[in-house]
Amino acid sequence: MKIAVVGVAGRMGRALVQAISEEASLRLSAGLVEPSSSLVGADLGELAGQGKLGLVATADLAQADFDLLIDFTSPESTLHHARFCAAQGKAMVIGTTGLSAEQKAELATLAEQMPVVFAPNMSVGVNLCFKLLEMAAQVLGDDYDVEIVEAHHRHKLDAPSGTALGMGEAVAGALGRDLKEVAVYGREGFTGARDRQTIGFATVRVGDVVGDHTVIFGNEGERIEITHKASSRMTFAKGAVRAALWLQKQPAGLYTMRDVLHLA
Structure with missing residues (x-):
């Protein structure tokens, strides 16, 4: 071909x-x-x-x-x-x-x-993470807060990354939420207590980072983190x-x- x-x-x-x-x-x-x-x-x-x-x-x-x-x-x-x-x-x-x-x-x-x-990310590992995130969200349910942290090189033009959004969509879909309605893209000032239905995104742009993504499921007493890091x-x-x-x-x-x- x-x-x-x-x-x-x-x-x-x-x-x-x-x-x-x-x-x-x-x-x-x-x-x-x-x-x-x-x-x-x-x-x-x-x-x-x-x-x-x-x-x-x-x-x-x-x-x-x-x-x-x-x-x-x-x-x-x-x-x-x-x-x-x-x-x-x-x-x-x-x-x-x-x-x-x-x-x-x-x-x-x-x-x-x-x-x-x-696909927002062609990595085999990232796409496996999408599946793992759906499974985790289905098991953990609405009792856990969800935050997504992503880092890329200084030249990347869009934020959050397509991969981070894809991860958010995987979690939101498994929880029966619409990401467009529950996504929070950064926080500043007096924001008040966290809404349990929201899915937060934090974006880092620095140096030559190829791509790091972590999804955090947090509740009182524990955190579950699913991370993928690309080095090439x-x-x-x-x-x-x-x-x-x-x-x-x-x-x-x-x-x-x-x-x-x-x-x-």
Whole structure:
């Protein structure tokens, strides 16, 4: 299967090039960069520190030859690429975060024309945590306060992270709550006593942290903490490759990593 990677010159793009090169049944066939980038025409292997591959970076998706596109860019770019792929019948693996409700709705409509795996985090470990969080919330119930703490590098653009929100949605769903109604994004000043129904979020942006997430269930006398820490972007890249391998046998539709890992 021929794979194209968007944002191939970035940190995530370079990790994806490496992960694809390590999977015998996949072939990197194209890499996309911004039209204004000085790296248009650069060898994709050299960009990723893999040595020459004989493939050059392009800014025109229409010129790329691929079966599946992997996209970890921005909401606007991802939707633009999804419209193209839907029209051409190409598959997509999307790890972009920060999509609005309207953008997610458009993506779901486009997925009626192509197979798509869309997940806030491609890590196998994080998606296992989603399942564990649902189990914990179902057992602990409404007697436990829930707080979510996440940390990422200084360059991350959205907050809270898509993974943190996904964790919040997993817990809220298991408790029969609507996250939009119970989420608290930071506290300041005289806030009064904590509402037991709320789910709190705390965001840290510092240095080069790849991604740390902790969900705390707390009651008087005890705390249960479920934590995932990513030390390399390769964990996300390998998850995206696993999703690509799974997706090639699927019909049109919108899937998640939980479908890929049979955790649904």
